[in-house]
Amino acid sequence: MSIFLGSTVGKKFLMGITGLIWAGFVLAHMAGNLLIFFSNDAYNSYGHALTSGNIIYIAETVLILALLIHVGTAVLLTRANRQAKGSAYVVVSQGKKKATLASRTMAVQGSMVLAFIILHIITFKYGTYYETNVHGIVMRDLAKLISEVFSEPGYVAWYVVCLVLLGFHLSHGVGSTFQSLGLMEGTYRNLWKKLSCVYAIIVALGFISQPLYIFLSAH
Amino acid sequence: MSGKHINLTLKVWRQKGPKDHGSLVEYQAKNVSEDASFLEMVDSVNEELISKGDEPIAFDHDCREGICGSCGFVIDGEAHGPLKSTTVCQLHMRNFSDGATLTIEPFRAKSFPVIKDLMVDRSAFDRIISAGGFISVNNGNAVDANAVLIPKTDADEAMSSATCIGCGACVAACKNASAALFTSAKISHMALLPQGQVERKERALNMVAAMDAQGFGSCTTTGACEAACPKEIQLTNISRMNREYFAATATKRPKHKDGGAG
Numbered sequence: 001m002s003i004f005l006g007s008t009v010g011k012k013f014l015m016g017i018t019g020l021i022w023a024g025f026v027l028a029h030m031a032g033n034l035l036i037f038f039s040n041d042a043y044n045s046y047g048h049a050l051t052s053g054n055i056i057y058i059a060e061t062v063l064i065l066a067l068l069i070h071v072g073t074a075v076l077l078t079r080a081n082r083q084a085k086g087s088a089y090v091v092v093s094q095g096k097k098k099a100t101l102a103s104r105t106m107a108v109q110g111s112m113v114l115a116f117i118i119l120h121i122i123t124f125k126y127g128t129y130y131e132t133n134v135h136g137i138v139m140r141d142l143a144k145l146i147s148e149v150f151s152e153p154g155y156v157a158w159y160v161v162c163l164v165l166l167g168f169h170l171s172h173g174v175g176s177t178f179q180s181l182g183l184m185e186g187t188y189r190n191l192w193k194k195l196s197c198v199y200a201i202i203v204a205l206g207f208i209s210q211p212l213y214i215f216l217s218a219h
Numbered sequence: 220m221s222g223k224h225i226n227l228t229l230k231v232w233r234q235k236g237p238k239d240h241g242s243l244v245e246y247q248a249k250n251v252s253e254d255a256s257f258l259e260m261v262d263s264v265n266e267e268l269i270s271k272g273d274e275p276i277a278f279d280h281d282c283r284e285g286i287c288g289s290c291g292f293v294i295d296g297e298a299h300g301p302l303k304s305t306t307v308c309q310l311h312m313r314n315f316s317d318g319a320t321l322t323i324e325p326f327r328a329k330s331f332p333v334i335k336d337l338m339v340d341r342s343a344f345d346r347i348i349s350a351g352g353f354i355s356v357n358n359g360n361a362v363d364a365n366a367v368l369i370p371k372t373d374a375d376e377a378m379s380s381a382t383c384i385g386c387g388a389c390v391a392a393c394k395n396a397s398a399a400l401f402t403s404a405k406i407s408h409m410a411l412l413p414q415g416q417v418e419r420k421e422r423a424l425n426m427v428a429a430m431d432a433q434g435f436g437s438c439t440t441t442g443a444c445e446a447a448c449p450k451e452i453q454l455t456n457i458s459r460m461n462r463e464y465f466a467a468t469a470t471k472r473p474k475h476k477d478g479g480a481g
């Protein structure tokens with residue numbers, strides 16, 4: 001086990017697994033939040049249902065651990081990779097042999113996504129606690145909080161930028177995970193890459209649609 | 220040889236030795252035949268330098284047929300130059316336009332220290348090979364070729380992996396200076412063939428350990444290695460190496476750790 005985790009191959013396995021956990025979460029989170037397009041009550045009831053049981057604690061623990069491992073391993077690998085390269089080329093490849101922008105900037109995207117996740121939790125989870133009553137059940141009025149937050153253009157802009165970066169991170173990351181986990185086989189290779197891009201676009205656009213909708217309907 | 224001739228401005232990395240800082244120096248390559256190879260073009264620049272009493276530009280080369288893996292440097296940020304599936308010795312000047320300025324640098328990676336100018340020390344690759352890139356068990360006398368059953372697809376894939384000439388362009392092109400493509404090609408080549416089975420797990424463990432011990436980076440799947448590879452070694456080799464490594468760590472401990480000592 002220690003040999004495995006000490007190796008670059010093992011560390012990439014960890015990055016991949018923890019990345020996939022979050023990739024699953026962001027897809028579910030995006031899909032659930034689409035309820036805001038139906039009604040505030042539906043949105044609030046969904047949030048209420050999620051936070052009422054004990055499963056939320058398990059899910060939160062798994063997500064926090066996965067994020068800590070993902071970020072910790074990312075820092076270790078990125079530092080080792082910079083050391084391994086040593087010096088940079090004077091001229092950077094612009095031709096046919098150039099790698100994609102998304103694949104070259106994973107660490108930058110990841111750092112922005114981390115900042116975003118932290119601020120996002122502060123803004124919403126620990127944001128103002130409004131109450132509402134849906135069919136006789138008293139619950140948190142998250143719909144009111146998000147319509148307040150997303151009426152500010154600055155916040156909407158920051159949100160959109162970060163989600164585009166998340167989209168980039170996922171478009172390369174999810175495809176790369178198949179390689180890290182040893183599943184990138186000949187015939188599936190391009191399929192994984194395409195699925196990864198489609199998935200990333202769905203997640204990013206799905207998320208971005210919500211603040212834009214709220215902002216535009218408020219102005 | 221008739222054909223067109225072109226003039227180029229070269230900015231070449233000159234570095235006296237491993238400890239020297241190095242910098243780009245400008246040269247004019249005049250009246251270069253489009254039929255010349257890139258190395259022949261550098262040869263003629265060197266002739267001129269020698270006749271003026273200057274130090275010629277040092278670069279690695281041997282076969283000049285694209286099969287030995289000796290040559291290799293970076294032209295305008297691309298290992299082995301702009302053409303895919305081509306070593307720099309097989310790159311011809313007809314691929315460049317008259318009046319162009321080309322920046323020529325050595326392969327850059329901490330584990331490939333510059334010896335002089337465009338020559339780098341790639342012995343780190345030799346140390347990865349000596350950790351397990353061979354078959355040391357006795358396979359007996361050569362048997363009839365058809366007596367060893369190998370599925371055609373496996374034989375083809377093993378052959379594709381075996382075409383790696385160990386030039387180091389994968390490491391040079393990788394932003395992480397990862398040797399994953401090279402190491403995985405060697406591991407795949409032997410993992411796919413019956414002769415490689417006895418030492419299969421040990422090989423995966425020891426070669427990955429050696430790759431890490433030599434100070435190469437990890438794989439981010441940017442695909443820059445595959446794009447730079449003159450022999451079209453596929454990224455899927457890395458996926459296979461990862462699988463081989465998982466299987467080996469899950470079921471076997473390394474007997475001797477000489478691979479890791481580097």
Ligand code: HEM
Pocket residue numbers: 012013015016017018019020022023026070071074075077078106107108109110111112113114115169170172173174176177178180181437438439440
């Ligand atoms: C919603 C949150 C996130 C998701 C869904 C996610 C997902 C992924 C995935 C799937 C990979 C590919 C793993 C592989 O190649 O095996 C990846 C790689 C990476 N992630 Fe994240 N990530 C997230 C957050 C972060 C954060 C917060 C950071 C850093 C501060 C980060 C930094 C990186 C880096 C540097 C890599 C590339 C590592 C390498 O290939 O060497 N990620 N991420």
Ligand code: FES
Pocket residue numbers: 279280281282283284285286287288289290291306307308309
């Ligand atoms: S000199 Fe042998 S491959 Fe180029």
